[in-house]
Every structure is written in C-alpha cells, then in structure tokens.
Amino acid sequence: MSMMPSSDIILEGVGLKKHFGSGGLLSKPTVVRAVDGVSFGIRRGETFAVVGESGCGKSTLGRLLLRLIEPTDGDVRYEGRSILKLSKGEMRRLRRDLQIIFQDPYASLNPRMNVGDIIAEPIWLHNLAAGSEKRERVADLMRTVGLLPTHSDRYPHEFSGGQRQRIGIARALAGDPKLIVGDEPVSALDVSIQAQIINLLEDLKDRFGLTLVIVAHDLAVIRHMSDRIAVMYLGEIVELSDTDALFDNPLHPYTQALLAAIPIPSPASRQPKVLLQGDVPSPAAPPPGCRFHTRCPHARPVCKEQHPALETTPDGRQVACHFWRDIQGAGAGSISAPPPSAALSQRLALYRTWRERQDKTVATSP
Amino acid sequence: MGREAARQLAPQSNPTRETAPSAPPLLDVQGLSVRFDGAPKGVNVVDDVSFSVSKGKTLCIVGESGCGKSVTSLALMGLLPTPPARIVAGAAVFDGQDLLTLSERERSDLRGDRIAMIFQEPMTSLNPAFTIGDQIAEGIVRHRKVSKAEAMERALDMLRKVRIPAPEKRLRAYPHEMSGGMRQRVMIAMALANDPQLLIADEPTTALDVTIQAQILTLIRRLQEETGTAMILITHDLGVVAEVADEVAVMYAGRVVESGPVEAIFDDPQHPYTIGLMGSVPSLGRRQGRLATIRGTVPPAELMPKGCRFTPRCPFSDGHCANDPPPLAEIRPGHRARCWYAPLELHRGAAS
Numbered sequence: 001m002s003m004m005p006s007s008d009i010i011l012e013g014v015g016l017k018k019h020f021g022s023g024g025l026l027s028k029p030t031v032v033r034a035v036d037g038v039s040f041g042i043r044r045g046e047t048f049a050v051v052g053e054s055g056c057g058k059s060t061l062g063r064l065l066l067r068l069i070e071p072t073d074g075d076v077r078y079e080g081r082s083i084l085k086l087s088k089g090e091m092r093r094l095r096r097d098l099q100i101i102f103q104d105p106y107a108s109l110n111p112r113m114n115v116g117d118i119i120a121e122p123i124w125l126h127n128l129a130a131g132s133e134k135r136e137r138v139a140d141l142m143r144t145v146g147l148l149p150t151h152s153d154r155y156p157h158e159f160s161g162g163q164r165q166r167i168g169i170a171r172a173l174a175g176d177p178k179l180i181v182g183d184e185p186v187s188a189l190d191v192s193i194q195a196q197i198i199n200l201l202e203d204l205k206d207r208f209g210l211t212l213v214i215v216a217h218d219l220a221v222i223r224h225m226s227d228r229i230a231v232m233y234l235g236e237i238v239e240l241s242d243t244d245a246l247f248d249n250p251l252h253p254y255t256q257a258l259l260a261a262i263p264i265p266s267p268a269s270r271q272p273k274v275l276l277q278g279d280v281p282s283p284a285a286p287p288p289g290c291r292f293h294t295r296c297p298h299a300r301p302v303c304k305e306q307h308p309a310l311e312t313t314p315d316g317r318q319v320a321c322h323f324w325r326d327i328q329g330a331g332a333g334s335i336s337a338p339p340p341s342a343a344l345s346q347r348l349a350l351y352r353t354w355r356e357r358q359d360k361t362v363a364t365s366p
Numbered sequence: 367m368g369r370e371a372a373r374q375l376a377p378q379s380n381p382t383r384e385t386a387p388s389a390p391p392l393l394d395v396q397g398l399s400v401r402f403d404g405a406p407k408g409v410n411v412v413d414d415v416s417f418s419v420s421k422g423k424t425l426c427i428v429g430e431s432g433c434g435k436s437v438t439s440l441a442l443m444g445l446l447p448t449p450p451a452r453i454v455a456g457a458a459v460f461d462g463q464d465l466l467t468l469s470e471r472e473r474s475d476l477r478g479d480r481i482a483m484i485f486q487e488p489m490t491s492l493n494p495a496f497t498i499g500d501q502i503a504e505g506i507v508r509h510r511k512v513s514k515a516e517a518m519e520r521a522l523d524m525l526r527k528v529r530i531p532a533p534e535k536r537l538r539a540y541p542h543e544m545s546g547g548m549r550q551r552v553m554i555a556m557a558l559a560n561d562p563q564l565l566i567a568d569e570p571t572t573a574l575d576v577t578i579q580a581q582i583l584t585l586i587r588r589l590q591e592e593t594g595t596a597m598i599l600i601t602h603d604l605g606v607v608a609e610v611a612d613e614v615a616v617m618y619a620g621r622v623v624e625s626g627p628v629e630a631i632f633d634d635p636q637h638p639y640t641i642g643l644m645g646s647v648p649s650l651g652r653r654q655g656r657l658a659t660i661r662g663t664v665p666p667a668e669l670m671p672k673g674c675r676f677t678p679r680c681p682f683s684d685g686h687c688a689n690d691p692p693p694l695a696e697i698r699p700g701h702r703a704r705c706w707y708a709p710l711e712l713h714r715g716a717a718s
Contacts (some may be wrong), residue, residue, distance in 0.1 A: 053575040107558060160663045190430035192660035193601060195646035199656050219685065220605075224648030224657070244652060261580035263605030265647060267628045275584060278576045279545045280529075337650040340634040344644065347710050351641050352658055354681035354714065359661075 008179060009041035009181055010211050011065060011098075018060050018073035032284045034060040036235035037074070039218075040311075042179070047205065049222040051258075052232035054281055061232070062181045062215040066098050067091065089347040096126050098173035103184035105164035109156040110156050114143075116152030122174040134291055141170040145200060153247055162193035162309075166200070173204065179211040187218060223247055231255050234283055234291040235309060241317040251325055253296050265352040266338050290322065392596045393420035393442075393564055398456035398466075400434075400441050403449050406565060409667045410454065412437050413620045416694070419564070422594045426607045426628070426641075429617035432664050435600045437676035438617075441466075443483055444473040460564065479509040482557035484550075486569035492541040498525075499537035502556045509560050524555035528585060554586065561593060568600045583610060604647055608632060616640050619664055619675040622694060624628050624699030636703035637667065638680045638710070674704070682707055682714050 007147040018035040034057040043050045050058045052155075063069045065076055067083055075082050083094060102108040111119055119138045123129050129137050139149035145166040156164055167183065172180050179231050185201065186194040198221065205212055214337050216222055222229060229246050231254065239252040250256045257276040281287055293303035302322055310320040321327065340348065383406045383544060400412040404715040406680060419425040424605065426676070429437045442458055442465055458465040460481065468476070477483075485523040502521035503620040505513060512520070518537070525533035530550040536678045541549055550570060557565055567586070590597060601607060607614055611628040624637040636640050643659025661679050669678075673690045676685040686706055707713035 012410075054579060142453050158683070191604075191643060193663065195657040195659045198648070199659060202656070219576070220648040220650050223652055238592060247650070255456050257577060261577045263580070263583070263603065263609045264649060264650060265604045265644070266607045267608045267611070269677075273580060273584070274582050277581075278580070279547055280575075286414060308518060339651070340644075344632070344641070345633045347635065347641050348645050348658060348713060349646060350710055351638065351681060355658060355661070358681040 008044045010044040010078070011213075012039075012077040012080075013040040013061070013065060014039050014074065014075040014077065014313050015062070016064055017070065018057075018064055019072045021276055030284045032282075033235045033286060034283060035064060035071075036286075038072075038232075038235075040230055040240060041236065043228075044211055044215060045209060045362065046227040047214060047225050049214045049216065049226035049229045050232060051216060051222050053217060053221060053258075053280055055234075055283060056232040057235040058215045058217075058232050059183055059210060062100070062183050063363070066095075066181055067084075068100070093126075096122070097178040098181070099177040100181045100183060101165070101168050101172050101185045103188055104162060105168045105188070106156060108162060108168055111156055114153050114155050115147075115310075116175055118156070118167060119170045119174055120362065121173060122358055127174050127276070128175065133280050137174070144173065144204070145170045146196075155301065160197060161189055161194075165189060165193075165197055168202065169204070170195075173208070175361065176208075177210065179213065181213045182230070183215045184217070185214065187216060192207035196219070201225070219258065231258065234286050236282065236291060236320065237318070238292065238321070239319045240310070241319075244315060245315070247292060249328070251313070251317065251324045251328060252292075252321050254292050256327075257295075257297075264337050269338050292322075296322045298323060382426045384651070384692050389420065390567065391420045391546055392527065393598075394418040394457060395438075395458045395461045398438065398441065398458060399451050399454045399498070400437055400446065401454045406668050406670070409669075409670045411451075415622050417613075417615045417622065417625060419598055421563070421596050422590070423455045423612040424590070424597045424599055424610050425613045425615065426611035427615050427617060428434065428604065429597060429609055430602055430664070432619070433617040434620040435617050436568055439483070439600055440597065443477060443481065443566065444468070444470070445483075445644075449666065453569055461665065461682075474510070477560075478505045478560055479560045481564045482560070482562040483507065484553050484557050484567040484570045486572050489541070489546070489549060489573075490671075491553060497538050497540055498544075498552050500560055502552070505556060506559050520559060520571070521555070524559050525552075526587065527558070530555075545556055546574055547581065550574060550578075554589070556583075556587060558595070562595060565590075565595050565597045566598060566672070569602070570599070571606065572601070572603070580607075585605075586610070604644065604705070604710045614645070619670065621675060621704065623676065624703045625652075625694070626698075630698065630701040632680070634698075634701070636697055636701070636708040636710070637676075637705050638682050640703075641674050641710075642679075650677070676694075676707070682710060 016035055016038045018032055020032040021030060038061060044270050050061055052058045067076060075084060086094065116138050119141055120134055123134050123137055138152060142149045142152060147163060147166050158166065170316040189197060204210060208316050214222065214225055226243050229241060229243055230237045231252065233254050239255045241254050248253065250259055260273050261275065276295050281294060289305045290308050293299040308320045308322045310318050393402045395418065396416050398412060399410045405411065410597045416436055417425060429435045441453055441561045453466055456466065494534050499518055499521050503514065503517035506517040506520050507514065522533055524539055525536055530548060532550050536643055571582050574582060599610060609715050615622045615625040615632040618639045624631065625642045631640065635644060642658060642660040646660060648657060663676055671677045671688050674692050675689045679686045692704050694702045696702050697708060
C-alpha cells in the first residue's frame with residue numbers, strides 16, 4: 001500500500017478533548033467526555049481509520065479534525081500550523097483542502113437543490129470557475145464518480161442511496177481537497193453498493209493523491225481500506241497500529257474482543273467464542289483507572305486505579321494497557337478467515353473476468 | 367411451570383437433531399407470490415418463493431434492501447396491510463395448517479404464541495409508555511389462562527433466561543432506560559415467552575454494535591438449542607449467515623435465486639448474484655486486491671426484465687436470460703439455483 005515517508009504528517013491532533021453539555025439551573029451538571037485526550041498524526045497519502053463502537057467518540061473526533069466543532073482543549077495542526085486560531089475567512093479557504101463525506105447521503109444533500117448546483121456550490125464558493133467552465137467542471141466531476149452528467153438537473157430524491165453517496169463524494173472533490181474525512185461513508189449502503197463506493201474511494205485516492213481518514217465500525221471494510229488504525233474506547237485511543245499488525249496480533253484486550261466478535265463468513269470455522277460481556281459504560285461517567293476494566297477479562301486491581309498511558313511498543317505500535325505484554329497471545333488473538341473454497345475462487349475469478357468485459361461493453365456503447 | 371418443562375424436554379429426549387427425511391418440515395412455503403396494487407402487470411414484489419424450515423433448525427433469508435425478504439416474513443405473519451398488498455398465489459403450511467387461508471382471529475391466536483417475531487428496531491417495537499414487565503406479560507395473558515401475577519412471574523423468568531442483569535429491577539423499567547442490546551434482549555424474551563415453535567427474526571442484530579451482536583447471536587443459538595424452536599433469520603450480513611444458518615435462501619428482487627445447506631452456499635455458490643455478493647464483502651484476511659462489484663442497482667418495478675431479474679446486472683447474461691425466467695433447478699440434492707448457466711465454469715468457462 002502507501003510507501004510514504006512515515007514522518008510526513010499532514011494533519012495532527014494534539015491532546016484533543018471535547019466535552020459536551022453541563023448542568024442546567026436545577027440539575028446536577030453532567031459532562032459527556034466524548035473525546036478525552038487524543039493525540040495522533042495522519043501521514044500524507046495514507047488511509048487512516050478510526051474504529052470503535054457507538055458512543056466511543058469516533059465521529060466527534062472526525063469533526064474535531066476539520067474544526068466543524070470546537071475542541072474543549074487541545075490543538076489541531078494542518079501542515080504544522082494550528083487551525084484553531086484561524087479567522088472565519090482563513091478557515092473557509094482551508095475548507096477547500098479538508099473535506100468530509102457523511103454517513104447518510106440523503107440527509108447531507110439539500111433536497112431543494114439539483115445535483116449540478118450541489119456539486120457546483122464549492123466551485124462557486126471558492127471562486128474556482130464560472131459560466132461554461134464551471135458547468136464543464138461539474139460534468140467532469142460527475143463522470144469521475146460514475147454519474148451521468150446529463151442527470152445534473154435532477155434532485156437528490158431521484159437517486160438511489162449509492163448514487164447519493166457518489167454525489168456527496170463529487171461535492172467533496174469539487175474544491176480539489178488534500179484530505180477527506182469519511183464518517184461511516186459506506187455503512188448505510190447495501191453490500192453490493194458498498195463495494196462500488198469502496199473501490200471508487202480507492203481509485204480517487206490514487207488519482208488525486210488524497211489522504212483519507214475513515215471513521216467506521218465495520219472492521220472488514222477497515223481492514224480492506226486502511227493503512228493504519230486507531231481503536232477508540234470511551235473517548236480514548238486504546239491502540240494505534242499498522243493494519244496488518246493489528247489484525248495479526250491485536251495487543252489491547254478491547255481490540256482482541258472486537259476482532260473476536262466479528263462474524264466470519266465461513267460456516268466451516270464456526271466455533272464458540274470468548275465474548276465481551278455487558279455494554280459500553282456511559283461516557284458521562286467513565287470508570288476510573290483503565291476505562292475498559294469493567295469489561296476486561298484480564299483486569300487486575302491496578303486497572304481500577306491507574307489510568308494506563310498510551311505507550312509505544314518496540315515495533316512502533318501504540319497501546320494503552322498495563323499488561324499488554326502478558327496478554328499478548330493469551331487466547332483471543334488474531335482472527336483467521338479460511339481461504340475460499342476451490343469452487344468459489346474459480347467462480348469468483350470467472351466473475352471478475354466477465355465483469356471487466358461487462359464494463360468494457362458499457363464504455364464502448366453510447 | 368410444568369408446561370415449559372415438558373416442552374423443553376421434548377427436543378432433548380429426541381437425540382436425532384438431523385431431520386429424518388420422513389418428518390415433514392414445521393413450515394413449508396410453496397410458490398408464495400405477493401403483489402402490491404399499482405405495480406406493473408406481472409411484477410410481483412415477492413414472486414414464487416418457496417422454502418421450508420424444520421424443527422430446531424435455522425433458515426437464513428439473505429438479500430439486499432428491496433429483495434422482498436421482509437415482505438415475505440410479514441406475509442407469513444399476516445401482518446401485510448391488505449390493500450395494497452395482496453397474496454396472489456402460494457401456500458404456507460405450518461404444522462398442517464395453511465397460514466395464508468386462516469381467518470384474522472385464528473391468525474392472532476397463532477401470532478405471539480406458536481409463531482413469534484423479532485423486529486430490527488428494538489426502540490420502535492417496544493411501547494415507551496409501559497414497563498418491560500407489562501409488555502412481556504401482556505402476550506402471556508393473551509394466549510394463556512394465567513393470572514397477571516403468574517404472567518409477571520413468567521416474565522421475570524424470561525428476563526433471567528435472556529440473561530438481563532438485575533431482572534427484578536428491569537421488570538419495572540421503561541424501554542428508554544435500557545441500552546439497545548438490552549432492548550433487543552427484551553424483544554427476544556417477549557417473543558419466546560410462550561415457547562413458540564417458530565421464531566421469525568428480521569435483522570435482529572443490524573442496529574447493534576459488533577460485540578453486542580455477538581452476544582445476541584450466541585444467546586439466540588443457546589435458547590434455540592434449549593427449546594428446539596425453529597427460526598427464520600432475515601439478514602443482509604453473510605457473516606451472520608455463516609455463523610448461525612443451517613439452510614440458506616438467497617433472494618434477489620423478490621425471487622429466491624439460490625437455496626441450500628449453508629456449506630453448499632458458501633463452498634459451492636452457483637448463482638452469479640450469490641458469487642457477486644461474496645466478492646463484494648471485504649475479507650478479514652490480508653488484502654487481496656480490489657473488491658468484485660455487482661454493476662448498478664436493483665431495477666425499479668417498471669423496468670424489471672421479463673426473464674431472470676438479475677439480467678441487467680449480471681456479467682454472464684444474454685438474450686436468453688432477459689426473455690425466459692430460469693427455473694429454480696436442483697444442482698445437487700437440496701441445493702438449487704435459478705440460473706440458466708449454472709454451473710458457470712461449464713457454460714461460461716471458456717473465455718469467448
């Protein structure tokens with residue numbers, strides 16, 4: 001995958017915190033610590049994934065990185081410069097570089113604007129082109145994401161879910177961005193449509209040299225797309241590692257539990273699993289010490305008291321667990337999906353061959 | 367409760383879990399077709415769907431949105447609004463009775479008693495104004511001659527059975543006080559309260575996180591082993607299918623395109639849609655190139671082809687496919703596929 005120099009950081013979060021809410025006049029203050037002290041750097045040209053269960057703060061983190069919401073504490077640096085002190089005008093100019101694709105493609109498109117206008121809006125906003133040049137650019141973008149330029153006068157409700165997501169992607173591309181955050185970009189889509197969008201995002205990344213930040217909960221999608229993964233639990237990063245290393249040898253017990261819970265699409269490898277018990281505690285009242293200790297099968301007394309720091313392992317991974325050295329390989333290790341059967345591989349190969357031919361006939365026919 | 371004990375004993379005293387060929391399936395659906403008023407002529411939203419499920423077994427119906435899997439299950443439960451929906455053909459024989467010809471009264475006697483259903487959205491299928499205990503007890507009082515207090519006792523039993531912590535407290539809780547996973551456990555408790563013979567679960571874990579999904583699937587499987595309940599599980603997730611199914615029916619645009627034992631579907635898939643679906647799912651192993659994709663989307667009803675409904679998206683299709691609907695033909699005993707060119711390597715192997 002990407003062979004970028006590992007020190008070339010494009011976007012960086014430093015000690016990021018976002019706390020929501022406070023008490024009313026009569027109620028006791030409740031503060032939800034959605035993101036609570038998160039630091040990491042995103043390398044230029046990589047696909048960086050943030051994964052976790054609902055309520056872990058991954059979407060909030062994605063929005064913080066683009067300054068769509070203001071952090072309670074900490075800093076976001078783009079190309080080494082803090083973006084938190086920028087004025088409105090400067091921030092608007094920066095928005096060209098930093099774009100986002102949302103989970104629900106329908107809710108994020110204005111139903112009263114036609115698709116051509118939706119995609120043209122960033123072009124107009126940043127004064128990139130006007131008149132026929134603008135129309136040409138819109139048509140170009142629509143072709144790029146696999147939509148017909150002749151559909152530019154249609155409205156969002158006339159499109160299917162997958163096509164709407166393509167519209168959202170075209171809009172994100174309109175300002176020639178450097179980095180795109182995808183907030184669950186494929187989780188609302190059917191499996192066959194999901195595959196189309198994943199391939200499209202990868203093509204666009206290669207073609208335009210983009211950096212992608214994917215916020216998602218589907219570990220199979222993440223394994224397929226990303227170079228590095230940050231695993232979040234209750235507002236904190238508990239493990240950050242290269243994708244293959246993480247899946248081959250998960251270090252944090254939460255990562256191990258998360259991997260163990262994935263249903264494996266092979267009936268032959270059915271086996272009883274060691275499952276995580278209980279629910280994620282409320283982020284308004286996170287447990288003391290290690291936040292995972294209430295569900296952790298390896299928890300010891302010290303976990304209830306001392307908060308583990310995110311430490312770097314000898315091979316450059318990061319993990320926040322007091323006992324990661326002892327836990328390594330203790331049961332819940334890597335997941336192994338057996339290779340597909342001979343018949344399936346043969347037919348899949350056949351399918352791919354014929355599928356390519358199908359695309360070619362479409363390209364040549366009007 | 368004596369009745370419960372008796373029912374629980376039944377599957378255990380019968381050690382042959384594999385269905386004897388002579389034993390009729392618990393539910394046998396043949397040629398079910400459902401039409402919505404206003405749809406173009408000849409286009410049924412569910413078309414000639416057949417499947418069966420035996421005692422203690424799990425049938426998974428797989429498909430993407432709009433393939434008719436939920437309409438099928440609602441039709442079986444008698445929950446489709448008529449009009450606009452009309453059942454135009456077919457039979458669904460449950461334990462000797464055709465579900466589709468029952469009166470509304472007979473149906474509601476059956477629903478929640480011998481056949482129960484779990485829905486996808488645990489938030490919207492629970493009544494926010496009543497406690498958990500009241501809602502579970504309601505179904506028991508409706509179908510059994512018991513007092514309210516006995517029904518509450520049974521509700522408490524059920525909460526224990528689905529492993530809800532502090533069940534006495536939860537009995538008096540309202541749905542909003544519980545997490546999504548807990549609500550889904552309540553739904554399961556409610557569905558199983560009368561020891562149904564058949565459980566229909568429509569995407570029971572789709573709204574849940576992966577660790578909670580694993581808990582719920584394990585719970586359902588364990589309860590099924592204890593009670594011998596047959597289950598129809600509707601899902602779009604091939605991983606879930608591989609984990610729980612005995613039999614699989616793959617649906618596309620209202621028709622079953624492939625059906626068979628779970629091993630056959632995963633090891634020897636025949637229909638191009640099944641194969642495309644498997645290629646679309648990222649593998650959990652090391653990355654192996656781009657994903658295979660299925661072109662386009664499901665066509666709207668007015669553009670539905672006369673022949674095989676997968677024709678416009680299928681890489682292997684030709685004029686024959688577009689005009690003549692293929693039969694659901696048997697490839698191997700128990701394994702059927704609705705494709706003119708199965709097995710593909712035989713008919714489409716030579717790259718022409």
